[in-house]
Amino acid sequence: MIDNESLRHLILHAIPDARVEIFDRTGTMDHFNISVTSAQFAQKSLIEQHQMVYAALRTALKDGRVHAVELKTQTLERSAS
Numbered sequence: 001m002i003d004n005e006s007l008r009h010l011i012l013h014a015i016p017d018a019r020v021e022i023f024d025r026t027g028t029m030d031h032f033n034i035s036v037t038s039a040q041f042a043q044k045s046l047i048e049q050h051q052m053v054y055a056a057l058r059t060a061l062k063d064g065r066v067h068a069v070e071l072k073t074q075t076l077e078r079s080a081s
Helices: 004-014 046-062 077-079
Strands: 019-024 031-037 068-074
Touching: 004 019, 004 031, 004 046, 031 046, 046 068
Parallel strands: 031 068
Antiparallel strands: 019 031
């Protein structure tokens, strides 16, 4: 299990400019909907964007604190439109 703030910290450590929204889908603190917006995603494919976030979460996924993630990523330009 991991709380939202700890999860947010993992993402912000890897993607400092990120705007992160987290929703605990089941109330068990291990299944999350995560939305990440970052300028670092510009010129990256959706797969590359997701890989950046999953890399930030790697240890929490590997040790079982996070069991499932539904991920949405977007660039700052896209979120402004």
